[in-house]
Amino acid sequence: MTPVAVRSYRPSDHSAGRRLWSELTAGHNSMYGDPSDDSGAGFEEYLTRLDLGGLWVAEHADDGVVGLVGLIIRGRAGEVEPVVVTATHRHKGVGRKLLRHVAQEAKKRNMQSLTISPSSRNVEAIRSLHAAGYDVVSSIELTMHLDHQTYDWQPDGLELHALQFRS
Numbered sequence: 001m002t003p004v005a006v007r008s009y010r011p012s013d014h015s016a017g018r019r020l021w022s023e024l025t026a027g028h029n030s031m032y033g034d035p036s037d038d039s040g041a042g043f044e045e046y047l048t049r050l051d052l053g054g055l056w057v058a059e060h061a062d063d064g065v066v067g068l069v070g071l072i073i074r075g076r077a078g079e080v081e082p083v084v085v086t087a088t089h090r091h092k093g094v095g096r097k098l099l100r101h102v103a104q105e106a107k108k109r110n111m112q113s114l115t116i117s118p119s120s121r122n123v124e125a126i127r128s129l130h131a132a133g134y135d136v137v138s139s140i141e142l143t144m145h146l147d148h149q150t151y152d153w154q155p156d157g158l159e160l161h162a163l164q165f166r167s
Contacts, residue, residue: 004066004094006101009055016057016065018043024084031121033152046070046082053078054105058085058094069098071105078106080116099132117141120158120167 009017018040025038046052051073058067066089072079080102085094106114116134118125140160153166 004058004060004089004092004097006056006058006097009057009068013057013065017055017068020065020068020084020086021046021082023086024082028119028122031119053109054102056098056101056105058089058098060089063089067094067098069102071102074115076111077113077115078102078109078111080114083116095128096132099129103133113138115139120165 020040021043022038022040025040025042028034029036047055049072053071053073055068055070057065058069060066067083067085069083070081072081080099083095083098083102085098103114114134115138116129118129142165157167158165
């Protein structure tokens with residue numbers, strides 16, 4: 001397997017970053033039955049964040065940029081957002097390498113903790129993040145849908161504190 005190197009994001013990575021962002025949002029939208037496609041437009045807004053503390057890419061010698069991870073500054077804590085690896089390079093250790101890198105960067109900045117907020121339906125991501133050391137539940141975001149649209153809820157959902165939630 002050709003090695004992947006993690007390095008700082010450069011302006012020349014813009015199209016690859018936008019492509020990865022598009023892949024991330026398309027996967028999320030598909031998971032929730034949302035047919036919309038931002039074509040990576042959200043990446044433009046992300047790059048303007050004032051609290052963006054760093055952005056790194058995973059570069060494959062033959063395939064170019066295949067992953068992306070960002071660090072949002074929250075005082076002495078950090079939030080990992082986003083983390084994405086292109087589909088053809090998943091399950092090859094690229095995401096783990098990106099997560100290790102962002103953790104090292106946070107430690108250099110004397111941050112006390114890192115958080116990440118995967119989609120509740122993305123069980124694969126949750127398992128990967130747990131294996132990478134994200135094993136503390138630090139907050140919960142709950143949603144009440146106010147429209148009359150029918151949603152395709154996952155049959156297994158989630159139980160927390162003896163309460164059943166849909167996902």
